[in-house]
C-alpha cells in the first residue's frame with residue numbers, strides 16, 4: 001500500500017488538491033448529531049438529491065461500511081471566502097468532486113475495486129442546478145453525472161474538522177488575518193481505499 005498510496009497522493013495533487021494524506025480509517029470520527037444538522041437547522045438542498053440525506057445510509061450505514069476499510073486518502077482545497085460567497089463557488093465544488101472521483105477511480109484501476117469517494121456540498125446544486133430536479137430521486141432514473149458526483153460527507157456525520165487534524169492539515173484559523181478572520185475556507189474530500 002505505501003507505494004500505491006504515494007501514487008494516489010500524487011494523483012490528488014496533480015488534479016488540484018492543495019494537500020493530501022493517508023490516514024487509518026480508525027481515525028475517522030462519525031457523529032449522529034452532525035448528520036442531523038442537514039435536516040435541522042437544515043440545508044436548502046436537504047432531500048433534493050440521491051447523494052444527500054435522507055437518501056443516503058447516514059452515520060449507521062457509514063460505520064458499517066468503514067469496517068471494510070483500513071486506509072483512506074484525505075485531501076483539501078483552500079478557497080478564498082470572496083469566491084466561496086460568489087457565483088464562482090460551484091466551480092470549486094465541482095473541482096472537489098472531480099478530485100475525489102479521480103482518486104477513487106485511480107484506486108479502482110490499481111486494484112482497490114471497492115474504493116469509495118465522498119466530497120462536500122450538494123450535487124443537486126453543483127451539477128444539476130440547470131435541471132428542475134434530481135433524476136434519481138424523482139424518476140428513479142440514472143444519475144446525470146455518475147462520473148463525478150459523489151455523496152457529501154455531511155450526510156454521514158463525518159467530523160471533517162477532526163479528519164483535517166488527523167491528516168495533519170493546517171486549519172483555517174491558523175491563517176487568520178489581522179482582523180482575526182480567516183480569509184479562506186477549506187473544502188475537503190475523503191476516499192476509502194479498499
Ligand code: SF4
Pocket residue numbers: 048049050051123124125127128133134135136137142143144145146149
Ligand atoms: S442526477 Fe444530479 S442531483 Fe441527482 S444524484 Fe445525479 S448529480 Fe446529484
